[in-house]
């Protein structure tokens with residue numbers, strides 16, 4: 001069996017679960033420029049610190065030239081080789097991990113099918129942005145914070161890194177050489193350090209997860225429920241963000257749901273859940289959950305939030321349960337009290353599937369700046385994104401897309417077509433959405 005020739009460096013900050021201090025400074029990444037102190041819009045976090053442990057990391061990080069680096073090229077080449085055989089590589093990786101480190105098995109769900117996609121997605125995303133310090137560091141920090149709820153600790157990262165390199169070297173042996181391995185060791189060490197630091201910093205300000213009690217459960221259609229929960233402690237978030245949820249029936253299986261309301265004074269959180277075929281978590285939430293049940297919530301995440309520094313109009317497209325965060329955004333605009341035009345196109349397959357239309361029409365009734373336009377597939381001659389062509393112009397609007405991945409893709413296409421600049425278009429990652437509805441085996 002392959003043994004990594006380079007030893008994984010031990011993390012430089014102490015474990016996230018030991019109350020270590022740490023910051024979110026991602027300086028010293030592949031490029032020479034420093035990571036900016038202000039995170040991308042919507043990210044709520046404290047600026048980077050000058051923790052001595054971190055300056056130590058900067059020194060130890062690879063000092064590479066700005067621009068596309070040799071390491072980045074080698075990593076991209078590996079990932080291009082891995083892509084067509086991703087399933088095999090990830091299966092082998094987990095086999096290696098659980099044989100060498102059986103104590104880590106309990107951190108993962110009993111059924112590993114969906115987990116496999118997650119590792120690969122994380123790697124592909126990291127490889128894709130390896131030359132874009134800002135995007136990559138923000139992504140990894142988020143990943144590090146999100147890993148706290150799994151019970152991940154700093155000392156787990158070297159084990160994962162060794163098995164990852166073991167799996168890669170075995171399956172891309174044709175191009176694997178010492179230089180490639182050294183590039184992976186450097187990249188993984190740096191990436192895991194960003195995650196560890198972000199987790200440690202997050203530990204100082206918020207719990208790894210929240211317990212929440214279901215306080216109401218309303219079946220709106222045969223397969224859609226509106227569920228309201230009360231977290232056991234304050235849960236700060238922004239309208240337009242989403243969270244991860246674990247039910248008592250499927251331990252360690254987490255699924256993403258958007259907040260369907262802006263933050264409320266009573267602290268309650270509402271979600272719209274559609275039971276998808278073989279979707280374990282969604283079926284449990286729709287058909288099994290009842291008031292009194294206790295679920296777990298991960299931290300809030302996502303950047304599909306309203307920029308309150310401008311008064312541009314908002315164009316919102318919500319397809320199916322994708323209307324949930326759109327409703328939260330409308331409430332957010334209403335609470336800020338600034339008169340700005342908000343146009344919502346709400347798409348569904350049938351009139352019956354417009355399960356939240358009464359709420360949206362009530363909001364329209366109360367707010368003269370809001371227009372809500374239902375688009376029902378079986379009545380409209382065009383699909384949701386195309387429906388916006390009959391209105392506009394939209395090039396001065398900030399646009400929010402929320403719904404199935406196909407709708408997001410075609411929505412971006414239509415919007416670009418009608419002249420909306422890409423920097424004005426916001427939506428959650430399509431990959432996240434695909435994972436949100438992941439099927440069981």
Ligand SMILES: NC(=O)C1=CN([C@@H]2O[C@H](COP(=O)(O)OP(=O)(O)OC[C@H]3O[C@@H](n4cnc5c(N)ncnc54)[C@H](O)[C@@H]3O)[C@@H](O)[C@H]2O)C=CC1
Pocket residue numbers: 256257258259272273274318319320321322323324325347348349350375377383384385402403404405406407410411433434436437
């Ligand atoms: N529950 C939640 O909090 C959230 C859910 N989502 C995602 O929204 C989706 C909702 O699923 P369903 O309610 O079953 O929606 P659905 O599949 O019934 O689609 C809703 C509407 O979106 C439009 N649409 C769908 N596919 C399209 C395509 N390829 N091109 C153009 N328009 C298209 C159509 O107008 C359709 O009626 C899921 O993928 C879910 O992950 C997104 C954000 C939040």
